[in-house]
Amino acid sequence: MLQVIGAGLPRTGTMTLKNALETLLGAPCHHMAEVFSRVEIDAPGFSAAAKGDFPDWDELLKGYAAAVDWPASAFYAELAEHYPDAVVVLSRRDSFESWWTSANNTVFRKFNDIEDPSGGPWLAMVQGVWDYAFEGADREDKDAVEAAYDRYHEKVRETIPADRLVEFETGAGWEPLCTALGLPIPDVPFPHLNSTKDFNAQIESIKAGKQPGQ
Numbered sequence: 001m002l003q004v005i006g007a008g009l010p011r012t013g014t015m016t017l018k019n020a021l022e023t024l025l026g027a028p029c030h031h032m033a034e035v036f037s038r039v040e041i042d043a044p045g046f047s048a049a050a051k052g053d054f055p056d057w058d059e060l061l062k063g064y065a066a067a068v069d070w071p072a073s074a075f076y077a078e079l080a081e082h083y084p085d086a087v088v089v090l091s092r093r094d095s096f097e098s099w100w101t102s103a104n105n106t107v108f109r110k111f112n113d114i115e116d117p118s119g120g121p122w123l124a125m126v127q128g129v130w131d132y133a134f135e136g137a138d139r140e141d142k143d144a145v146e147a148a149y150d151r152y153h154e155k156v157r158e159t160i161p162a163d164r165l166v167e168f169e170t171g172a173g174w175e176p177l178c179t180a181l182g183l184p185i186p187d188v189p190f191p192h193l194n195s196t197k198d199f200n201a202q203i204e205s206i207k208a209g210k211q212p213g214q
Contacts, residue, residue, distance in 0.1 A: 002061060002083045003181070004029075006068025007076035007156045008091030009133070009149075011102040013170045014069035017091050019191040020174070024183055027065035030072050035122070043121035046071035049078070050128030057082045071125060074133040077159050087180045088160045091168045092153070096146050108139055 004021055008014060010032065018029040028034075035042045045055040049071075057079060061067055068089070072079065080088050093099040130139070134148040157165070166180045174185045 001058070002064065002067055002079060002086045004066035004068075005076055005079045005083065005086045005088045006066070006073040006091060007088050007160070007165075008068065008073055008168070009099065009152070010070050010107055011099060012091040012093055013168075014073070014091055015193045016170075016191050017068050017089065017168065018066075019193055020177060021066040021068070023186055023188070023191075024177060024181060025065040028063060030061055030064045030067035031069040032071065033069075035071065035125075039122050042071065043125040046075075047121065047125045047128050049075055050125070050132040054078055070133075071129045074129045076156065080160055080164075087166060088156075088164055089166045089168050089177070089180075090153070090156050090160075091170070093170055096149055099149070100142065100145070 003025060006014060006017065008017070014031060015033065018031040018033070021029045041060070045060045049055060054075075061072070067073070067079065068091070076088060080086065093102070133152055134145065135151070137144040137148040139145060166176050168176055173190045177183075178185050
């Protein structure tokens with residue numbers, strides 16, 4: 001059962017957040033990095049969700065105490081309704097411009113370069129999730145993406161009550177998460193993972209037929 005639901009977009013420190021939550025909760029956190037080893041489970045489930053056919057969330061996310069990053073974070077509203085006691089974390093960068101730069105240097109530039117190991121379902125899932133979260137905005141149209149980006153964040157704040165929502169800006173450290181979860185701050189440094197360089201190296205590994213982390 002999810003205790004934490006990420007609402008943040010990719011490239012908002014979600015790999016760092018995944019690692020931090022796993023430390024705090026002592027259980028796995030779902031993230032796009034997990035999907036490559038379970039495409040047969042995640043791709044059909046989240047592709048259907050992007051079309052409004054929501055899956056059995058308990059079954060799809062069995063074994064996870066948290067879910068951040070796409071594909072799950074695109075469905076923060078549905079997950080928040082299904083798990084009413086879960087904290088919702090909106091990870092974000094300090095501006096659209098910094099997010100746009102990071103996304104263009106990583107996910108936008110690289111996703112289409114990946115030879116989909118599933119033969120198509122993974123890329124179809126990514127496109128479906130993009131259309132769901134960004135209202136079908138053309139990724140090449142910066143103005144359209146920025147407008148959808150702003151609406152997305154406004155919708156999160158309108159949908160999730162303020163006393164349940166943690167706005168987590170990159171670099172915020174342990175305190176906001178620990179306060180929201182009622183947990184002590186760990187006696188270890190807060191992680192800092194998945195820089196642009198790290199992301200692109202991981203994509204090259206995926207293209208070479210390796211799973212993330214190999």
